[in-house]
Amino acid sequence: MSRKKAARSKGGGAAPSAALPPAAQGSGRAGTGAGAPRGSAPAAPELPRSGGAAAGRPSLSSSGEFYDLAFKVMLVGDSGVGKTCLLVRFKDGAFLAGSFISTVGIDFRNKVLTVDGVKVKLQIWDTAGQERFRSVTHAYYRDAHALLLLYDVTNKASFDNIQAWLTEIHEYAQQDVVLMLLGNKVDSAQDRVVKREDGEKLAKEYGVPFMETSAKSGLNVELAFTAIAKELKHRSMKLPNEPKFKLHDYVKKEVRGSGCCRS
Numbered sequence: 314m315s316r317k318k319a320a321r322s323k324g325g326g327a328a329p330s331a332a333l334p335p336a337a338q339g340s341g342r343a344g345t346g347a348g349a350p351r352g353s354a355p356a357a358p359e360l361p362r363s364g365g366a367a368a369g370r371p372s373l374s375s376s377g378e379f380y381d382l383a384f385k386v387m388l389v390g391d392s393g394v395g396k397t398c399l400l401v402r403f404k405d406g407a408f409l410a411g412s413f414i415s416t417v418g419i420d421f422r423n424k425v426l427t428v429d430g431v432k433v434k435l436q437i438w439d440t441a442g443q444e445r446f447r448s449v450t451h452a453y454y455r456d457a458h459a460l461l462l463l464y465d466v467t468n469k470a471s472f473d474n475i476q477a478w479l480t481e482i483h484e485y486a487q488q489d490v491v492l493m494l495l496g497n498k499v500d501s502a503q504d505r506v507v508k509r510e511d512g513e514k515l516a517k518e519y520g521v522p523f524m525e526t527s528a529k530s531g532l533n534v535e536l537a538f539t540a541i542a543k544e545l546k547h548r549s550m551k552l553p554n555e556p557k558f559k560l561h562d563y564v565k566k567e568v569r570g571s572g573c574c575r576s
């Protein structure tokens with residue numbers, strides 16, 4: 314994936330139309346490729362808020378992978394907290410080192426995961442953290458099934474702004490959106506200014522699952538997306554005798570197992 318460019322949407326995938334909210338981008342079912350916006354490369358297909366279960370039949374993603382369910386996940390948080398790097402780490406297993414170029418508008422990437430034997434496609438929207446793009450990103454919230462809200466553990470202001478982000482999420486996202494708080498850049502131990510306990514406390518206050526991540530080392534990156542995918546899959550396909558999936562408990566257990574942080 315190429316680095317972010319000031320003049321155009323970053324990323325090597327189909328360029329979404331940053332100016333157009335999903336509702337204006339056609340209403341193709343997940344995997345159909347329908348609904349390209351005017352005058353741009355094919356846009357991300359709009360996914361039904363139900364989760365896009367394809368009536369028992371798998372759909373085919375643009376990368377040629379079959380999937381059973383599709384969900385939209387948005388990455389939000391201040392500029393520079395590492396949203397793009399987190400996505401690139403998850404999608405390509407690489408870290409974008411070097412000079413930082415801010416995202417313009419919105420970019421997206423797809424990845425298909427296997428969750429409990431079910432193929433789940435996550436369509437991941439990487440939003441610009443800069444204030445000037447806020448009105449663009451507002452338009453996307455309502456279609457998101459899940460939100461990953463990031464702060465940077467080396468940047469106190471990004472942590473202090475989490476409450477404002479939560480207010481915005483409350484205002485624009487669906488009530489049942491799956492939300493997780495991530496404290497990124499934990500590899501930068503020397504520059505850390507936000508303690509893990511502070512992140513845990515804030516998350517507890519707002520009742521959201523929490524973990525610390527590093528897009529640089531890869532710590533907990535896969536876990537964050539897998540946990541979201543599991544929650545969405547369970548909500549969408551709960552079998553009659555299946556115990557309820559508890560995202561909080563799952564995250565706590567897995568984070569402990571990752572050897573990173575006690576919780």
Ligand SMILES: Nc1nc2c(ncn2[C@@H]2O[C@H](COP(=O)(O)OP(=O)(O)OP(=O)(O)O)[C@@H](O)[C@H]2O)c(=O)[nH]1
Binds near residue numbers: 392399412501
């Ligand atoms: N040490 C360290 N640096 C990181 C990490 N994640 C991102 N960075 C660096 O932080 C800077 C910003 O990362 P981005 O991913 O572009 O930030 P962003 O949140 O997408 O920023 P906007 O697009 O402006 O919203 C870059 O220089 C990255 O290399 C991480 O986990 N550890």
